Amino acid sequence: MDRLTVPGGRDPQLLKGVLPMLVLALLAEEESYGYQLVTRLQASGLHDVATGTVYPVLTRLEREGRLSSRLVASDAGPARKYYRPTPDGHRLMAEARQAWEALAAVVTHTVPAPKEIA
Amino acid sequence: MTSPLSLADRWNRFWYLESVELRLDAMPGRRRRAVLAELRANLDVAATEVGMPAALADLGRPADLVRQYQDAEPQVRPRWNHGALAASLLFGAWLYATLFYTMGMLDALGSAGAPQATGSFLGTRVAAVVRSGEISAEFSGIPWGPLVVAVVVFVLASRVWNLLPSRRQSPVPA
Numbered sequence: 001m002d003r004l005t006v007p008g009g010r011d012p013q014l015l016k017g018v019l020p021m022l023v024l025a026l027l028a029e030e031e032s033y034g035y036q037l038v039t040r041l042q043a044s045g046l047h048d049v050a051t052g053t054v055y056p057v058l059t060r061l062e063r064e065g066r067l068s069s070r071l072v073a074s075d076a077g078p079a080r081k082y083y084r085p086t087p088d089g090h091r092l093m094a095e096a097r098q099a100w101e102a103l104a105a106v107v108t109h110t111v112p113a114p115k116e117i118a
Numbered sequence: 119m120t121s122p123l124s125l126a127d128r129w130n131r132f133w134y135l136e137s138v139e140l141r142l143d144a145m146p147g148r149r150r151r152a153v154l155a156e157l158r159a160n161l162d163v164a165a166t167e168v169g170m171p172a173a174l175a176d177l178g179r180p181a182d183l184v185r186q187y188q189d190a191e192p193q194v195r196p197r198w199n200h201g202a203l204a205a206s207l208l209f210g211a212w213l214y215a216t217l218f219y220t221m222g223m224l225d226a227l228g229s230a231g232a233p234q235a236t237g238s239f240l241g242t243r244v245a246a247v248v249r250s251g252e253i254s255a256e257f258s259g260i261p262w263g264p265l266v267v268a269v270v271v272f273v274l275a276s277r278v279w280n281l282l283p284s285r286r287q288s289p290v291p292a
Contacts, residue, residue, distance in 0.1 A: 034156075035164045038176075052178035053186065055160060059153055060190035077166035078159055 015049070019057050021096035022046070024066065024085050028093065033072075033080035034058055058083060066092050123162075127170035131161055137180035143197040144188065144280065153187060201276025205268045212240065212264045220244050220255045240264050 026032065026040050034055055041049045061067045066089035071079045085093065123131070135154055142150045157177075164173035177183055219239040227235055227248040234247045241261035247254045 033163060034160045035167065050178060051160065051164060051173070051176045052183045055157065055177075056183070056186040056190045059156065059187065063149075063190075074163075078162045080163060081156065081159065 015046070015053075018096075018100065019049075019053065020061060020066075021093055021100065023054065023057055023061065024089050024093040024096075027067065027083050028085050028090065031082045031084040033082050036080075037083070061089065064088075123165065123170060127165065130170060130174060131158070131165075134161075134174055134177070134180060138184055141181060141184040142187065143199050144195050144277075145191060146195065196276045196278050196280045198276055201272040201274075201278075204275035205272040208264070208268050208271050212261070212268075216240070216242055216244075216257075220246065220257075224248055224253060224255065 022041060022044070023037065026037060026044070032040060035051060037058070038049065038051050038054050041054065058067065062069060062083070065086055067083045068086050069081050069083050072082055073079050135158055138157065139150065139154055142153065145153065161170070161173050161177070164176065168176075216239055219237070223235060223237055223244060223246040227233070227246055233249050234245065236243065236245045238244065238259075241259060241263045242257055243259045245256040245258070247256075
Protein backbone atom coordinates (compact mmCIF):
# COMPACT_ATOMS: atom_id res chain seq x y z
CA MET A 1 0.00 0.00 0.00
CA ASP A 2 1.26 3.49 -0.84
CA ARG A 3 2.44 5.57 2.02
CA LEU A 4 0.17 8.52 2.74
CA THR A 5 1.03 11.39 5.04
CA VAL A 6 -1.31 14.11 6.14
CA PRO A 7 0.30 17.52 6.62
CA GLY A 8 -0.74 19.96 9.29
CA GLY A 9 -2.12 17.45 11.76
CA ARG A 10 -5.43 15.58 11.63
CA ASP A 11 -8.91 16.30 12.88
CA PRO A 12 -9.75 13.50 15.37
CA GLN A 13 -13.42 13.63 14.31
CA LEU A 14 -12.44 13.16 10.68
CA LEU A 15 -10.29 10.18 11.61
CA LYS A 16 -13.09 8.74 13.71
CA GLY A 17 -15.38 8.83 10.69
CA VAL A 18 -13.05 7.02 8.30
CA LEU A 19 -11.23 4.69 10.68
CA PRO A 20 -13.71 1.78 10.38
CA MET A 21 -13.35 1.91 6.60
CA LEU A 22 -9.55 1.92 6.84
CA VAL A 23 -9.59 -0.92 9.36
CA LEU A 24 -11.83 -3.02 7.11
CA ALA A 25 -9.68 -2.27 4.08
CA LEU A 26 -6.42 -3.30 5.75
CA LEU A 27 -7.99 -6.45 7.19
CA ALA A 28 -9.45 -7.33 3.80
CA GLU A 29 -5.95 -7.05 2.40
CA GLU A 30 -4.49 -9.27 5.12
CA GLU A 31 -5.91 -10.54 8.40
CA SER A 32 -4.15 -9.08 11.44
CA TYR A 33 -4.26 -9.05 15.22
CA GLY A 34 -5.02 -5.82 17.08
CA TYR A 35 -1.56 -4.46 17.70
CA GLN A 36 -0.34 -5.54 14.27
CA LEU A 37 -3.23 -3.66 12.69
CA VAL A 38 -2.25 -0.50 14.58
CA THR A 39 1.30 -0.73 13.25
CA ARG A 40 -0.07 -1.27 9.73
CA LEU A 41 -2.27 1.81 10.06
CA GLN A 42 0.75 3.79 11.24
CA ALA A 43 2.81 2.50 8.33
CA SER A 44 0.00 3.57 5.99
CA GLY A 45 0.37 7.19 7.08
CA LEU A 46 -1.69 7.44 10.26
CA HIS A 47 1.47 7.87 12.30
CA ASP A 48 -0.27 9.13 15.41
CA VAL A 49 -3.11 6.60 15.55
CA ALA A 50 -3.11 4.88 18.95
CA THR A 51 -4.14 1.44 20.11
CA GLY A 52 -6.70 3.09 22.36
CA THR A 53 -8.43 4.45 19.26
CA VAL A 54 -8.31 1.26 17.20
CA TYR A 55 -9.31 -1.42 19.75
CA PRO A 56 -12.81 0.03 20.40
CA VAL A 57 -13.38 0.13 16.63
CA LEU A 58 -12.40 -3.54 16.33
CA THR A 59 -14.70 -4.42 19.23
CA ARG A 60 -17.61 -2.54 17.67
CA LEU A 61 -17.12 -4.01 14.20
CA GLU A 62 -16.94 -7.51 15.63
CA ARG A 63 -20.05 -6.94 17.74
CA GLU A 64 -21.90 -5.74 14.65
CA GLY A 65 -20.87 -8.84 12.72
CA ARG A 66 -18.59 -6.91 10.32
CA LEU A 67 -15.49 -8.79 11.47
CA SER A 68 -14.83 -12.40 12.39
CA SER A 69 -11.89 -13.49 14.50
CA ARG A 70 -9.84 -16.53 15.35
CA LEU A 71 -7.21 -17.17 18.00
CA VAL A 72 -3.78 -18.23 16.80
CA ALA A 73 -1.11 -19.51 19.20
CA SER A 74 2.19 -17.65 19.04
CA ASP A 75 5.74 -18.68 19.94
CA ALA A 76 6.54 -15.04 20.72
CA GLY A 77 4.00 -14.53 23.51
CA PRO A 78 0.28 -14.87 24.16
CA ALA A 79 -2.18 -16.10 21.52
CA ARG A 80 -3.11 -13.50 18.92
CA LYS A 81 -6.68 -12.76 17.90
CA TYR A 82 -6.73 -12.35 14.13
CA TYR A 83 -9.52 -10.40 12.47
CA ARG A 84 -10.90 -10.48 8.95
CA PRO A 85 -14.00 -8.85 7.41
CA THR A 86 -17.21 -10.83 7.03
CA PRO A 87 -19.39 -10.39 3.92
CA ASP A 88 -21.23 -7.70 5.93
CA GLY A 89 -17.89 -6.05 6.58
CA HIS A 90 -17.01 -6.04 2.89
CA ARG A 91 -20.41 -4.54 2.14
CA LEU A 92 -19.91 -1.81 4.75
CA MET A 93 -16.47 -1.04 3.36
CA ALA A 94 -17.86 -0.66 -0.17
CA GLU A 95 -20.66 1.60 1.06
CA ALA A 96 -18.25 3.67 3.14
CA ARG A 97 -15.94 4.06 0.16
CA GLN A 98 -18.83 5.25 -2.02
CA ALA A 99 -19.94 7.70 0.66
CA TRP A 100 -16.37 8.94 1.01
CA GLU A 101 -16.00 9.47 -2.74
CA ALA A 102 -19.29 11.37 -2.88
CA LEU A 103 -18.22 13.56 0.01
CA ALA A 104 -14.73 14.05 -1.43
CA ALA A 105 -16.25 15.09 -4.76
CA VAL A 106 -18.29 17.79 -3.02
CA VAL A 107 -15.24 19.00 -1.08
CA THR A 108 -13.05 19.02 -4.19
CA HIS A 109 -15.69 20.90 -6.14
CA THR A 110 -16.43 23.41 -3.38
CA VAL A 111 -13.17 24.05 -1.55
CA PRO A 112 -10.24 25.52 -3.52
CA ALA A 113 -7.01 23.56 -3.42
CA PRO A 114 -4.42 24.90 -0.94
CA LYS A 115 -2.22 26.44 -3.67
CA GLU A 116 -5.18 28.53 -4.85
CA ILE A 117 -5.77 30.08 -1.43
CA ALA A 118 -4.40 33.60 -1.27
CA MET B 119 11.67 -15.00 22.70
CA THR B 120 9.73 -13.20 25.38
CA SER B 121 10.65 -12.36 28.93
CA PRO B 122 8.05 -12.70 31.68
CA LEU B 123 6.42 -9.51 32.87
CA SER B 124 8.02 -7.85 35.85
CA LEU B 125 6.07 -7.31 39.05
CA ALA B 126 5.81 -3.60 38.25
CA ASP B 127 4.44 -4.36 34.78
CA ARG B 128 1.84 -6.74 36.23
CA TRP B 129 0.83 -4.19 38.83
CA ASN B 130 0.53 -1.40 36.27
CA ARG B 131 -1.53 -3.62 33.97
CA PHE B 132 -3.75 -4.71 36.86
CA TRP B 133 -4.26 -1.13 37.98
CA TYR B 134 -5.06 0.09 34.45
CA LEU B 135 -7.58 -2.69 33.80
CA GLU B 136 -9.22 -2.13 37.20
CA SER B 137 -9.61 1.56 36.36
CA VAL B 138 -11.19 0.65 33.03
CA GLU B 139 -13.51 -1.94 34.57
CA LEU B 140 -14.79 0.48 37.19
CA ARG B 141 -15.76 2.95 34.48
CA LEU B 142 -17.20 0.32 32.13
CA ASP B 143 -20.02 -0.41 34.58
CA ALA B 144 -22.57 0.85 32.08
CA MET B 145 -21.67 -1.95 29.65
CA PRO B 146 -23.51 -5.30 29.99
CA GLY B 147 -21.54 -7.71 32.19
CA ARG B 148 -20.74 -10.32 29.56
CA ARG B 149 -19.56 -7.74 27.05
CA ARG B 150 -17.58 -5.92 29.72
CA ARG B 151 -15.72 -9.10 30.64
CA ALA B 152 -15.07 -9.83 26.96
CA VAL B 153 -13.73 -6.33 26.35
CA LEU B 154 -11.46 -6.52 29.41
CA ALA B 155 -10.15 -9.96 28.44
CA GLU B 156 -9.42 -8.74 24.94
CA LEU B 157 -7.80 -5.57 26.24
CA ARG B 158 -5.60 -7.61 28.54
CA ALA B 159 -4.59 -9.93 25.69
CA ASN B 160 -3.84 -6.97 23.43
CA LEU B 161 -1.75 -5.38 26.17
CA ASP B 162 0.26 -8.56 26.62
CA VAL B 163 0.88 -8.81 22.88
CA ALA B 164 1.91 -5.16 22.63
CA ALA B 165 4.12 -5.54 25.70
CA THR B 166 6.11 -8.28 23.97
CA GLU B 167 6.86 -5.82 21.16
CA VAL B 168 7.27 -2.42 22.86
CA GLY B 169 7.19 -3.14 26.59
CA MET B 170 4.34 -2.69 29.04
CA PRO B 171 4.94 1.03 29.84
CA ALA B 172 4.71 1.97 26.15
CA ALA B 173 1.74 -0.38 25.60
CA LEU B 174 -0.16 1.27 28.45
CA ALA B 175 0.80 4.76 27.34
CA ASP B 176 -0.46 4.04 23.83
CA LEU B 177 -3.87 3.08 25.18
CA GLY B 178 -4.23 6.52 26.73
CA ARG B 179 -5.98 7.41 29.98
CA PRO B 180 -8.52 4.82 31.18
CA ALA B 181 -11.29 7.43 31.16
CA ASP B 182 -10.58 8.33 27.51
CA LEU B 183 -10.43 4.70 26.46
CA VAL B 184 -13.72 3.93 28.22
CA ARG B 185 -15.33 6.91 26.47
CA GLN B 186 -14.31 5.45 23.12
CA TYR B 187 -15.76 2.06 24.03
CA GLN B 188 -18.98 3.66 25.25
CA ASP B 189 -19.26 5.74 22.10
CA ALA B 190 -19.15 2.45 20.18
CA GLU B 191 -21.94 0.93 22.30
CA PRO B 192 -25.50 0.88 20.97
CA GLN B 193 -26.79 2.56 24.12
CA VAL B 194 -25.32 3.44 27.50
CA ARG B 195 -27.00 1.36 30.21
CA PRO B 196 -27.70 2.22 33.85
CA ARG B 197 -24.83 1.57 36.26
CA TRP B 198 -26.61 -0.80 38.64
CA ASN B 199 -23.44 -1.59 40.59
CA HIS B 200 -22.90 2.07 41.41
CA GLY B 201 -26.52 2.44 42.49
CA ALA B 202 -26.42 -0.65 44.71
CA LEU B 203 -23.14 0.45 46.28
CA ALA B 204 -24.43 3.96 47.02
CA ALA B 205 -27.72 2.65 48.48
CA SER B 206 -25.84 0.09 50.59
CA LEU B 207 -23.53 2.75 51.98
CA LEU B 208 -26.54 4.87 52.87
CA PHE B 209 -28.27 1.90 54.51
CA GLY B 210 -25.10 1.16 56.50
CA ALA B 211 -24.91 4.76 57.67
CA TRP B 212 -28.59 4.71 58.73
CA LEU B 213 -28.08 1.42 60.59
CA TYR B 214 -25.01 2.75 62.37
CA ALA B 215 -26.78 5.98 63.35
CA THR B 216 -29.82 4.08 64.68
CA LEU B 217 -27.64 1.80 66.79
CA PHE B 218 -25.66 4.82 68.04
CA TYR B 219 -28.93 6.52 69.01
CA THR B 220 -30.11 3.36 70.81
CA MET B 221 -26.84 3.00 72.71
CA GLY B 222 -27.22 6.63 73.79
CA MET B 223 -30.74 5.93 75.06
CA LEU B 224 -29.61 2.91 77.05
CA ASP B 225 -26.69 4.83 78.48
CA ALA B 226 -28.98 7.72 79.49
CA LEU B 227 -31.42 5.32 81.16
CA GLY B 228 -28.60 3.72 83.10
CA SER B 229 -27.35 7.12 84.27
CA ALA B 230 -30.81 8.44 85.19
CA GLY B 231 -31.94 5.26 86.90
CA ALA B 232 -35.17 5.14 84.88
CA PRO B 233 -36.31 1.62 83.87
CA GLN B 234 -37.53 2.35 80.35
CA ALA B 235 -38.00 4.99 77.71
CA THR B 236 -39.26 5.31 74.16
CA GLY B 237 -37.93 7.46 71.35
CA SER B 238 -38.00 7.89 67.61
CA PHE B 239 -35.09 8.17 65.23
CA LEU B 240 -35.58 8.82 61.48
CA GLY B 241 -38.95 7.07 61.49
CA THR B 242 -37.96 4.12 63.66
CA ARG B 243 -39.52 3.88 67.13
CA VAL B 244 -37.10 2.66 69.77
CA ALA B 245 -38.24 1.25 73.14
CA ALA B 246 -35.27 0.88 75.51
CA VAL B 247 -35.42 -1.04 78.79
CA VAL B 248 -32.78 -1.09 81.53
CA ARG B 249 -33.66 -3.17 84.58
CA SER B 250 -31.65 -5.29 86.94
CA GLY B 251 -30.47 -8.17 84.79
CA GLU B 252 -32.05 -6.86 81.59
CA ILE B 253 -30.87 -4.45 78.95
CA SER B 254 -32.94 -4.52 75.78
CA ALA B 255 -34.15 -2.40 72.88
CA GLU B 256 -37.11 -2.96 70.60
CA PHE B 257 -37.48 -1.39 67.16
CA SER B 258 -40.75 -0.84 65.34
CA GLY B 259 -42.18 1.21 62.50
CA ILE B 260 -41.13 1.61 58.89
CA PRO B 261 -38.43 4.23 58.30
CA TRP B 262 -40.06 5.80 55.24
CA GLY B 263 -37.71 8.78 55.16
CA PRO B 264 -34.47 6.80 54.85
CA LEU B 265 -36.16 4.38 52.43
CA VAL B 266 -37.20 7.18 50.10
CA VAL B 267 -33.74 8.73 50.30
CA ALA B 268 -32.15 5.33 49.53
CA VAL B 269 -34.36 4.90 46.46
CA VAL B 270 -33.50 8.41 45.25
CA VAL B 271 -29.78 7.77 45.78
CA PHE B 272 -30.06 4.43 43.94
CA VAL B 273 -31.83 6.10 40.99
CA LEU B 274 -29.30 8.93 40.79
CA ALA B 275 -26.18 6.78 41.22
CA SER B 276 -27.47 4.15 38.76
CA ARG B 277 -28.41 6.77 36.17
CA VAL B 278 -31.67 4.94 35.60
CA TRP B 279 -32.64 7.47 32.95
CA ASN B 280 -30.20 5.68 30.62
CA LEU B 281 -33.01 3.14 30.16
CA LEU B 282 -34.79 5.78 28.11
CA PRO B 283 -34.00 5.90 24.39
CA SER B 284 -30.78 7.82 23.84
CA ARG B 285 -31.11 11.20 22.19
CA ARG B 286 -27.57 11.05 20.80
CA GLN B 287 -28.63 8.31 18.39
CA SER B 288 -31.45 10.31 16.91
CA PRO B 289 -30.99 10.80 13.20
CA VAL B 290 -29.75 14.23 12.26
CA PRO B 291 -32.11 15.93 9.85
CA ALA B 292 -30.59 16.81 6.50
